[in-house]
Amino acid sequence: MRAPFVPHTEAEVAEMLAFLGLSSLDDLFAAVPAAVRLAGGLDLPDHRSEADVTERLFELGEKNKPVGRSLVCFAGAGAYDHEVPAVVRSLASRSEFVTAYTPYQPEVSQGVLQAVFEYQTMVARLSGLEIANGSLYDGAAALMEGVNLAVAATGSSRVLLSTGVNPRWREVLATFSHGPGHDLVELPLRDGYTDFSAAGDEPAGAVVVAFPNYLGCLDDLRGARELADRTGARLLACYDPVASGLLRSPGSLGADVAVGEGQPLGVALSFGGPYLGLFSCRSKDVRRLPGRLVGETLDSEGRLSYVTTLRAREQDIRRERASSNVCTNQTLMAVTAAIQLGWLGTEGLQQVAIGSARAARYAKEALLRIDEVEAATAAPGFREFALRLPVEAELAVERLVEEGYLAGVAVREGYEGTDLEGTLLVAATERRTRQEIDGFAASLEKAIR
Amino acid sequence: MRAPFVPHTEAEVAEMLAFLGLSSLDDLFAAVPAAVRLAGGLDLPDHRSEADVTERLFELGEKNKPVGRSLVCFAGAGAYDHEVPAVVRSLASRSEFVTAYTPYQPEVSQGVLQAVFEYQTMVARLSGLEIANGSLYDGAAALMEGVNLAVAATGSSRVLLSTGVNPRWREVLATFSHGPGHDLVELPLRDGYTDFSAAGDEPAGAVVVAFPNYLGCLDDLRGARELADRTGARLLACYDPVASGLLRSPGSLGADVAVGEGQPLGVALSFGGPYLGLFSCRSKDVRRLPGRLVGETLDSEGRLSYVTTLRAREQDIRRERASSNVCTNQTLMAVTAAIQLGWLGTEGLQQVAIGSARAARYAKEALLRIDEVEAATAAPGFREFALRLPVEAELAVERLVEEGYLAGVAVREGYEGTDLEGTLLVAATERRTRQEIDGFAASLEKAIR
């Protein structure tokens, strides 16, 4: 046969057709109206060998510039170059995890179920909240689901949204909100902090603030909590799980719901996906939780076991009244994160957070020593900061690629017309060395001259 | 602790020492005479992180030129660039196969045991002999063990050795033979065929011929069989398992023992190792078989099971009277070969053999069209051939590296003073395309001008 993974021999196909009393494979499609059937087949090349396709992939891959020794990564903006050891790749690529589906048969799915249970525990701890689900698509999807939960829980669809939140997540939220008709009110940034004064006291469903925010600044979660209390809203914090190695957790700062991008927890940069939406909330909201949740139980012989639970929230049971439409999620990434967090341990996570903050501080100081380079925000940050350059940020990025540095990400989308537009967002992780940062600073200095 | 994979905390070490009534780790080494103890520790750098070491590995790797798109491989000489699909790497790298040891406890080792049983079956079929062992180190080691078997079986230590046999294997055999005192008689090549006339009729232990031989030629196994019959020797054929996809097997051509290099069966080029020594023989010699052998049996409930068998031949039982000293072998490579052969199937192996022979014929014709390039042997070949060039072979190789081709291997070691010395051995596999071969020929033409 021509399909590379179809096992059937011609003889077997003939035998099976005979068993069915059919004379050709075409007969199987008799129910398809002739008028709409495809004549002449698809206009695609025919099948190719694995070796040919691999060759082509290699060729295409060479047209990319991965980060690494020849392109040192100072880009962040939601996707970070943290250390991921071989052991994480090795375990997360075990085919039992990779080629399973949703654990519908718990008796033969204890592996994934237990790994997700452990993941939920770790995410709950990172967020400082009681409950975490088994993953959502990405940070943006987690934000969207969080807002939905808040709106459903409060009955108010007014959403007070800090512009410190990742602009792409805000755009996803806006795109989606058009459906159910959530009313998004954007709160501007001042010096890197959300300005709550524009929010007013009207009842609201959600207050959404990022900590640290897109510009890397440690925004005012306490102020946000006050606003949420005033307006009857749930407080949603967009957080960075790595920051929890150094900073107070969103839960301890008053968040009701914490959403985040789990990529920094062992997931490769991957050109943006698959990543991992982190979602946690307080126990009171558990019945509104979106997505899958694994719980503990016993088997018929009293053995500790795991199973997906509170299933009555989910789309396959509750259908149009489900808490969310999510079905396939990002389980493998959740398993990956559990492995990475197990590798890190308490101290390792601290080292990542502190190492990143040190690199960011050193980089910021080094870059600010360059003439005409200025800090774009005053608020203290974590591992990322925005700089005002004497040239277009995009141009600086292009020039530095030639020098072997991915200099950062230009701030534009979502900040049009603000003083942040056109700044360069620079991130540093624990993987950045003094030598790399010094080299980067020297190259930037040349590039903007 | 400083050793990266030692789990013990300082507190645990202290507790364990206390349990032992010791006051320091040094006390554990009280039996080591003070006079010879190492003062000051090893003169090596201290431990480094995985990330640092990986960085260094990357740097070193970049100093190598792997074969592939930018260095198209025409080198062979015992190591061939055959197709190895992702599925083989994926399965052979499963950690259960990788991190197990010799199946001493068959009840929890059925995986490796059965895989080796399947490997033995496939190697027996490839060689046309009844029995195959569970692997030896490499082709040279297999040859050495084969000669040992022959000498032990016949009682004669005279070994008639074709110089068509891989010169490095011959050297290993010579190095080793110095120990037990085997008497090696080298038989020269004429036009690519072994000249048996020099062998004489004296009793001998082994006649050793390669089919195809080092120069790629299809040597005269029948003539070798006659010589073996005449001298009472065992006939050892050094064979190429891939050639069995097209050519008669060594067993069907009269060999008593077939030894070979299993690298072409799914093992990466690997800078020469780990490879895989193939070893098969007739049932009559099974009790002299070197190395491990897996056999079938039943468990206490009558279930089909596998176990290493005829163990009484082995060193751990028979000690100085063992058939060989081998203990650790190349099991993982045997498992790899079984997977690769399962991927190939009957037809796939034929395709590899025919594809290689086609590429070799096309390449030979293309290269012989170049002025002053001549064939070094007249005998028909399989996928490799030697050429006489107007420049030093080594120089041609160096120049072609610049053009993106690994042109072949210079024939020198083991052929000193013969008309083959200084020729270039060129191999082509089913992975070589017309475009690559045409490009290679054009580049060679330029390079030797």
Place this chain on the structure above:
Amino acid sequence: MSSERVSLVPAAGGRALSAPLMGHEPEPTLFDLSMTGRRSASFRTSDLPEWGPEELVPPELLAESPVALPEVSERDLVGHFTRLSHRQYSVDLGAYPLGSCTMKYNPKVCDEAAAARHFAAVHPAAPPSCTQGWLEVLVELEEMLCEITGMAAATLQPAAGAAGELTGLLLMRRYHEAAGEERHRVIIPDSAHGTNPASVTLGGYEVTTVGTNERGGVDLEALRAVLDTDVAGIMLTNPNTLGLFEEEIVEIAAAVHQVGGLLYYDGANLNAILGVVRPGDMGFDIVHLNLHKTFATPHGGGGPGAGPVAVSERLAELLPGPRPVRLADGTFSWERPSRSIGRLHSWHGNALVLLRAWTYLRLHGADGLREVAEIAVLNANWLKERLRGSYDIAYDRTVMHECVVSAKSLADETGLRALDVAKRLLELGFHAPTVYFPLIVKEALMIEPTETESPQTLAALGQALELIAREARQEGDASSARAAPRTTPVRRVDEARAARHLVATYDQRR
């Protein structure tokens, strides 16, 4: 065996009793294996100043105590997750005939593609000069998906089928709004997958359900009865979740289009019709595809997937953006459709999943894809016929890629329910089919063998399913199946208990 006594041993990372190879004890959690002060992690030598926490962030924001994570050696980490993996069924272990999920074999070459540094280590915000290879892959994938579906343009952003559905509904909404219309209802058949109604709600629409006729298709009369200009569109799966092709699809399309509604195609079942018929040619306006089903990107224990959405010409300018585009000079870049609804993903979608699908498509080509559909359908029909007599056949027609049978008679006769059949099947070496879905078939067993299972495997599966029915009917041994599974690491788990006493984290234990 005295496993009771032995479980007194403290949790030990090197004890393998939870690996089914060795025994049947529960695996301790990573938290149980933790020992304060143990560690695996190490980092690059950075040579940076060793500023303390207070020198880095405002003290009042510093965590009061560190987040407690498991502290284990790399060795124990490996032991734990390797043992867990042995407690997990997967396609790589055996057949997984889970209906509606298309659990086909996931080619290993795609794993290597997705692991390659030149794809996996690319930053999503890197400028196009650094990502030409990626952009070319995405553009080519979009082109192939459009050809396969008969659509004009696509977005690769949605991360799964349900995200695709939501995207489609938002496109539908924007389309009608642009035409100055306000419509409130979306029609779905009663056989629809749960994500469809849930997505309709998220999209801000109301669900109108339409029934199924006696041939298993949409009841055309009932459909006509609910169609009016308040209807934004209809969501259909074709073949539907009964595994049946909608014979009246042309009439359905005409009827919906007549009231100005759009047709949404839930592509979860596209595997059945690859190269045979295209959603676009059937009259669909919006299509989502489950790359993790049809195009063999692995399901990852529940994800990640990818759910690209392809649309007809009239909707192309509404697609989410930025979209990867091929420029006139042969290079690649990003572009936002002029009237884009916005964005549905933090970045560009599940890129490495998309790369796997690209690889799969290149391997198959036009001829291979057509054959995938043919053999998937052949397998399902063969199995349906094989089960005739043992189980009820829900709708007795030629099925497409899956067949829905029912244990209704079996249950009536012997008390053995679909769930029991599923559990007993585990003991016989197969993953269970989907049970109790679609909701409109009582005691449903929804079996999708896919094209990658051999006739021998089908025969074995058929024999196993038949055996279960025969045991119960002829041998009066329904108790055997009701006690199943008995050979798995755990036996039937108490789902109700899990919900009643919610313990969803280690910290909620006790």
Place this chain on the structure above:
Amino acid sequence: MSSERVSLVPAAGGRALSAPLMGHEPEPTLFDLSMTGRRSASFRTSDLPEWGPEELVPPELLAESPVALPEVSERDLVGHFTRLSHRQYSVDLGAYPLGSCTMKYNPKVCDEAAAARHFAAVHPAAPPSCTQGWLEVLVELEEMLCEITGMAAATLQPAAGAAGELTGLLLMRRYHEAAGEERHRVIIPDSAHGTNPASVTLGGYEVTTVGTNERGGVDLEALRAVLDTDVAGIMLTNPNTLGLFEEEIVEIAAAVHQVGGLLYYDGANLNAILGVVRPGDMGFDIVHLNLHKTFATPHGGGGPGAGPVAVSERLAELLPGPRPVRLADGTFSWERPSRSIGRLHSWHGNALVLLRAWTYLRLHGADGLREVAEIAVLNANWLKERLRGSYDIAYDRTVMHECVVSAKSLADETGLRALDVAKRLLELGFHAPTVYFPLIVKEALMIEPTETESPQTLAALGQALELIAREARQEGDASSARAAPRTTPVRRVDEARAARHLVATYDQRR
């Protein structure tokens, strides 16, 4: 359970009943899963002329019929080997305290190093201009191994320990020959590993066995009694296979050297003394190392390993060649020692195994290696003390990296033998120790925990071993262990039957 009936089903690639997760049936062989005409393989498009077989080779040499290989789909291939892998114990599943084998954790980073294209896809005959990275790795590895052993130079060619032994014996022979001497005997202690005497024979020498004294060391008097100028040398493992350090090593070395003999160090047990004492400093002349033991390169189900041989200055010029060397200009090349004995490998040794060891050594460094030894020894001693009272302690001294205990009293009292203990231990979640070796200890259990097992795992292992003894002694339940293992995919296998009715290939069945 009616597994009998179900095994009537033809061998099916997608049936997972042999995976312990699902059941306990045997896995069919790949030959059973084969179906004529099925295929997985595909190849590059070469565009070459499609010459037929007769146009390629002389017709009389063409195979009369193709070699029959299993014909399976990629999916069935994956199913089969994945299921087989689930039938295999491994370090990654749990502790593997197999004495003399040093089954420590194998770091995953080494797997990635060995898989990297820039190392794995290098042709062994490529000129040095293409292999500078490789040569640098090999030279650095050699330098590190020399520092660790206290030797002057090394060869990396030998593919395993036994190959290293043979190399060492051939060096010994050449050394004496060069001195114009013919010597015929090599001394080994009666505790030696089987490869030692077997290698002596292969090296063309005769074995003289020397006994063990009451402290578990070489009986110095007995040694002196057999020493004369016919003795080429002595092979010692230190610590020896009893896990004991040869306290009189200095005296032994002096005695052997006095008659002109050489000291050969079997480095299988080097793990115990890393950074503590070096073979060279103890007086050894030749050392082989098992990189698959001490330096954590994985054992691969029985191999590959690597057995480099390091020698003192006076033997350096005899080493096999070519050897990788560092040139004055900082580049690297190959060089043959002036009086080389020749060659011991088809190429340069098990290069990817060597690369793994290089990686391991770099990760550990001087401080890490010393700690490896300390903790390996600490673990062994802790376990030995833990087992006191349950088992006999063969030689009651501080042990090094492993301890040999004996089930002799247990067997006398209860009938339970070392083998039974081993099998019962499998049920309790651990791989068994080495049993019945060394031969000089009756009912020996040779336990090597290695440094990578945690104190918790040691405690669990100790408890399990104690439990087995207690069951038999106090609870009179020796039958339980004699019936073990009962939880594994197969129960005790009939080894005698395998040898009696030899079936070593599928074709020999029936």
